[in-house]
Amino acid sequence: LATIRIRLPQTIRKGDAIEVKTLITHAMESGQRRDAGGAVIPRKILNRFTCAYNGRPIVDMELAPAIAANPYIAFFIAATESGMLDFAWTDDDGTVFKESQKITVT
Amino acid sequence: MPRFENTRLSRRGVMKVAGLGAVALAVPGPPAQAQATKPGARQGLLDKLLGGRKAQAGKVELRMPELAENGNTVPVTVFVDSPMTEESYVKAIHVLAEDNPNPEVLSAHLTPANGRAEISTRIRLAKTQYVIAYAELSDGSVWSGRTEVKVTIGGCGD
Numbered sequence: 001l002a003t004i005r006i007r008l009p010q011t012i013r014k015g016d017a018i019e020v021k022t023l024i025t026h027a028m029e030s031g032q033r034r035d036a037g038g039a040v041i042p043r044k045i046l047n048r049f050t051c052a053y054n055g056r057p058i059v060d061m062e063l064a065p066a067i068a069a070n071p072y073i074a075f076f077i078a079a080t081e082s083g084m085l086d087f088a089w090t091d092d093d094g095t096v097f098k099e100s101q102k103i104t105v106t
Numbered sequence: 107m108p109r110f111e112n113t114r115l116s117r118r119g120v121m122k123v124a125g126l127g128a129v130a131l132a133v134p135g136p137p138a139q140a141q142a143t144k145p146g147a148r149q150g151l152l153d154k155l156l157g158g159r160k161a162q163a164g165k166v167e168l169r170m171p172e173l174a175e176n177g178n179t180v181p182v183t184v185f186v187d188s189p190m191t192e193e194s195y196v197k198a199i200h201v202l203a204e205d206n207p208n209p210e211v212l213s214a215h216l217t218p219a220n221g222r223a224e225i226s227t228r229i230r231l232a233k234t235q236y237v238i239a240y241a242e243l244s245d246g247s248v249w250s251g252r253t254e255v256k257v258t259i260g261g262c263g264d
Binding site for chain 1: 180190207216217218219220224225228229230
């Protein structure tokens with residue numbers, strides 16, 4: 001199963017634009033590779049990444065096979081209030097990997 | 107765009123480039139070349155992403171290493187100069203790698219709540235090429251920036 005890591009700055013002050021760093025384990029099989037017998041290995045990637053901040057969608061990304069294995073995705077949010085960040089990655093097979101991270105704004 | 111704008115010559119850098127051999131050093135103007143190989147496909151993709159709008163050069167900063175030894179994982183950061191307020195913000199950032207088998211890399215949809223229009227990830231590059239980022243702004247304008255990355259070992263296929 002996928003291992004997910006989320007990293008936020010240690011201290012977050014109200015009004016700061018802070019960087020949110022995410023990492024998830026996934027092969028991101030591009031569909032371009034061939035196995036030893038010459039057959040194409042079917043594409044299987046995470047094709048979408050989303051993040052919501054206290055329920056409000058804040059980032060929505062479409063990902064292509066050009067994203068490297070074990071996708072690292074970082075972006076910014078304007079820290080306005082404490083609460084929860086909800087992350088979701090969608091696999092080609094329909095599986096959705098989810099993670100939540102508490103955010104404390106001082 | 108001057109190709110060696112950001113080049114800092116160090117012994118190490120020179121050795122790396124030397125290691126790439128004449129092929130990499132001889133790369134002349136990849137954008138023209140890339141357009142020549144598959145203009146239709148690329149234009150179609152751009153029309154799909156940008157709705158036929160023309161991009162102006164500027165506002166978009168693409169931070170990548172000049173030389174990627176391993177094309178399987180190349181760091182990229184896209185920064186767009188924008189106040190990210192309700193009145194003026196970046197709605198979307200699209201990243202393309204022209205000479206990959208599929209030029210799409212990612213499309214990121216943002217909101218003023220991001221506070222700063224900057225995203226980072228790691229991408230695959232099949233060969234030496236230009237990576238291009240487009241930014242769609244809330245006023246409907248489209249801006250672009252690009253950077254060349256020299257790739258020693260390609261990151262697609264096997």
